[in-house]
Amino acid sequence: MRLLLIIPAFNEQASLGGLLAEIKALPTQAGVQIEAVVVDDGSSDRTQEVARAHGARVLRLCRNLGIGGAVQAGIQLAHREGFDAAVQMDGDGQHPPAELQKLLAPVTGGDAPDLVVGTRYRDGASQFRSTMLRRLGSAWLRGILRLVTRLRISDPTSGFRLYGARALRLFSDTYPYDFPEPESLAMARAAGLAVIEVPIAMRERQGGQSSISGYTSIYYMFKVTVAVVLAYLRTNRRARPDEAPDAVA
Ligand SMILES: Nc1nc2c(ncn2[C@@H]2O[C@H](COP(=O)(O)OP(=O)(O)OP(=O)(O)O)[C@@H](O)[C@H]2O)c(=O)[nH]1
Numbered sequence: 578m579r580l581l582l583i584i585p586a587f588n589e590q591a592s593l594g595g596l597l598a599e600i601k602a603l604p605t606q607a608g609v610q611i612e613a614v615v616v617d618d619g620s621s622d623r624t625q626e627v628a629r630a631h632g633a634r635v636l637r638l639c640r641n642l643g644i645g646g647a648v649q650a651g652i653q654l655a656h657r658e659g660f661d662a663a664v665q666m667d668g669d670g671q672h673p674p675a676e677l678q679k680l681l682a683p684v685t686g687g688d689a690p691d692l693v694v695g696t697r698y699r700d701g702a703s704q705f706r707s708t709m710l711r712r713l714g715s716a717w718l719r720g721i722l723r724l725v726t727r728l729r730i731s732d733p734t735s736g737f738r739l740y741g742a743r744a745l746r747l748f749s750d751t752y753p754y755d756f757p758e759p760e761s762l763a764m765a766r767a768a769g770l771a772v773i774e775v776p777i778a779m780r781e782r783q784g785g786q787s788s789i790s791g792y793t794s795i796y797y798m799f800k801v802t803v804a805v806v807l808a809y810l811r812t813n814r815r816a817r818p819d820e821a822p823d824a825v826a
């Protein structure tokens with residue numbers, strides 16, 4: 578199995594080196610061949626140099642597209658080059674590479690889900706402490722996704738996720754921008770993909786600056802709520818890729 582690690586990075590020079598060193602140090606897993614690509618989203622710092630110095634492949638976007646555009650660029654690369662699956666992992670080091678095997682387990686175990694979401698809110702897997710505002714936002718999105726798409730996901734904003742071949746195909750074509758995670762879950766559900774989640778540990782960003790502020794969070798809730806509904810309806814109207822088992826949670 579060929580797996581592409583897609584690492585979106587916008588001015589992540591402070592944390593990227595440590596993250597790539599951790600990835601390189603991962604024990605090899607029989608039958609799994611891992612390659613990492615850093616999608617440098619028009620950074621103005623040394624993100625690109627740090628990535629190259631650590632031996633990663635770099636996809637340098639000529640201007641800042643935002644997280645959705647950066648992730649989709651990686652997904653298109655994985656799809657075009659025939660990778661069997663891809664894992665999205667933040668460039669700020671929030672997603673510990675050692676947790677990768679938990680996302681992979683359902684796939685190598687023969688279940689073949691299309692999308693595996695790493696959740697920080699189940700089984701006490703993580704000591705991760707989010708702010709009150711973010712936890713409220715997360716609860717709201719959980720409710721919206723459940724109501725509109727009947728998908729039960731405990732961590733709808735998680736950016737630590739595995740895409741199987743059918744998800745790569747779907748999202749190569751269309752992927753939301755701005756705040757894409759909940760919206761893309763609605764799309765996956767509407768397209769009949771099998772979505773599951775597994776508990777994983779997350780940690781604080783390992784350096785650099787967060788993009789989320791109080792104002793962004795309020796805008797985010799409005800935008801994502803409308804976007805989830807529209808993404809679901811729009812994707813539902815198109816032909817489903819092929820028969821797929823219903824999503825499980
Ligand atoms: N902010 C931001 N991040 C981007 C962009 N393009 C790619 N990224 C990367 O997307 C990942 C997630 O962004 P973060 O700012 O860490 O968002 P977050 O994890 O929800 O927020 P924190 O908990 O504060 O880290 C990081 O690896 C960023 O480097 C962009 O245009 N803006």
Ligand SMILES: [Mg+2]
Pocket residue numbers: 667669671782
């Ligand atoms: Mg982060």
